[in-house]
Amino acid sequence: MAFRLCPMLLPPLIDYHVHIDLYPDYQEVFAECKKQSINTLAVTTTPRAWERNVEMAGGSTNIRVGLGLHPQVVAQFYSEIAIFEKHLARSRFVGEVGLDASSNHYSSFPRQKEIFERVLRLCAEQKGKVLSIHSVRASREVLDLLEKHLLPDRGKAVLHWFSGSAPEAERAVKLGCYFSVNGQTLQKESGCAVLRRLPLTRLLTETDGPFTLTKGKPTRPSDVEGTVVALAALFKMEEPRMRQILNENLQTLES
Ligand code: MN
Numbered sequence: 461m462a463f464r465l466c467p468m469l470l471p472p473l474i475d476y477h478v479h480i481d482l483y484p485d486y487q488e489v490f491a492e493c494k495k496q497s498i499n500t501l502a503v504t505t506t507p508r509a510w511e512r513n514v515e516m517a518g519g520s521t522n523i524r525v526g527l528g529l530h531p532q533v534v535a536q537f538y539s540e541i542a543i544f545e546k547h548l549a550r551s552r553f554v555g556e557v558g559l560d561a562s563s564n565h566y567s568s569f570p571r572q573k574e575i576f577e578r579v580l581r582l583c584a585e586q587k588g589k590v591l592s593i594h595s596v597r598a599s600r601e602v603l604d605l606l607e608k609h610l611l612p613d614r615g616k617a618v619l620h621w622f623s624g625s626a627p628e629a630e631r632a633v634k635l636g637c638y639f640s641v642n643g644q645t646l647q648k649e650s651g652c653a654v655l656r657r658l659p660l661t662r663l664l665t666e667t668d669g670p671f672t673l674t675k676g677k678p679t680r681p682s683d684v685e686g687t688v689v690a691l692a693a694l695f696k697m698e699e700p701r702m703r704q705i706l707n708e709n710l711q712t713l714e715s
Contacts, residue, residue, distance in 0.1 A: 471703040472522070473688065474499040474710055475681040476640040477555070477592050477620045477666035481513055489680065490516050490523070497522050498681045499710055501666075503555040503592050505530040506537050507544040510551065526555035526592055534575050535568035541575055548582055548589075555592025556620065559605075562596045573601070580609035589615045590714060592640065599624030603631055612636040616713055621645065621668055622654070629654050633662060638713055640666035643674065643683075646690045656694060660705055661712070663691065 473496070480489045480502040493500045502517065503526040504510050510527045517523040527547050529540060548554070557579050559572050583589040591610075595602040599622070606617050618638040622629065622645070632639075639662055645651035655663075665687045670678035674686065692702035 470700055471707040472497045472499050473682065473684050473703070474665050474706050475667050475669075475684045476501045476618060476664045476710070477503055477642075478669045478681055479503060479505065479556075479671065480681075481509055481516070483670050483678065483680075486516070490518075493523055493681050494518075494520050496682055498684070499707070500524065500681055501526055501553060501555065501592055504528040505533055505556060507540050507547060510547055524553045525551070526553040527551040528554065528556040528592075529575060529579065530556045531558050531560040531568075531572045531576070531594055532565050534572045535565075538571055538575055541578060544579065545582060548586060552589060553592070554579065554583060554589050555618075556594050557591060558594030558620075559598035559602050560594060560596045561598040561601075565596075569598075573605070576602075577605055577609065580605055584609050584614040587614050591615060591617050592620050593617055594620055596623065599628045599632075603628065603635065606637070607635055618664060618713070620666060623651070624654075626654050626657060629658060633659060638662045638664055638709065640664040641687060641691065642666050642668050642672060643679070643687045643690065644668075644672055646687060646694065652694060655691075660695060661709055663706060664709055664713070665691065665706060 480486050483489045500523045502513055513525045517525050529544055618640050620640045622639050665684050667679040667684050672679045674683040688702055689699055692699045
C-alpha cells in the first residue's frame with residue numbers, strides 16, 4: 461500500500477500578505493485564518509488601522525499584524541507617520557510599505573520616498589523587523605533604499621508581488637530578500653521565468669486579498685493553496701514537499 465500523507469498533517473498554508481481588514485466580512489476572514497491555522501501576515505494600509513487589527517487577531521500565534529503606510533495613500537495620510545512611529549516598538553511586522561511609481565501615484569513619488577526612507581531608518585534603529593514591501597515600477601529605487609538603510613543586517617525584507625527584472629531579482633536575493641508570490645505572478649510567463657531562477661529557500665506565498673480575484677471573487681487566504689499547487693508544479697515537486705519548504709522558509713525568516 462502506498463504511503464499517503466494525512467491532510468491534517470500537511471504543513472499549514474501561508475498567506476504572508478493579505479488585507480484582512482478590507483474584506484466586508486473581515487471578522488469571518490480572521491476566524492477562518494485562526495480555524496485553518498493559516499500562517500498569515502495581515503498587512504495594514506494606514507498606521508491608524510494597526511491597533512484594531514491586533515485586537516481582531518486576538519493574540520493568535522498564526523496571525524501576525526503588520527504596521528503599514530501604503531505608498532498609494534501616502535499623499536493623503538503622510539502625517540500618520542507619527543502614529544507609525546508611536547506603534548513601531550510594539551510591532552515586529554511592518555507592512556504594507558514601499559514605493560509606487562505607476563501613473564496614478566507618480567505625483568506623490570517624492571513624498572513616498574521620504575516616508576519610505578523614514579520607515580526604513582526607524583526599522584533599522586530598532587532592528588529585527590520583518591517588512592512586507594510594495595514596489596510598482598520602482599524595484600531599483602526600493603532595492604537602493606533597502607541596501608542603504610536596512611539590509612542585510614538590520615532587518616528582513618519580503619518583496620510582495622515582485623515585478624522587477626531577473627537582474628533585479630538576483631540583486632534582491634544577494635541582499636537577503638524573500639519573495640511572497642501570488643497567483644497573479646504565476647499566471648504570467650514573464651513572472652514564472654523570474655520565479656524559476658529564485659532560490660527555493662526565499663519563497664513565500666500570499667494572496668494580496670481582497671485585491672486579487674480567484675474564480676471571479678476576491679481571493680481569500682485559504683485560496684492560497686492554488687498558488688502552492690502552481691509553485692509545486694513550477695518546481696516539479698509534490699504539494700506536501702512545497703508546503704514543507706515554504707514553512708521552513710517562514711521559520712528561517714522569522715528566526
Ligand atoms: Mn497589498
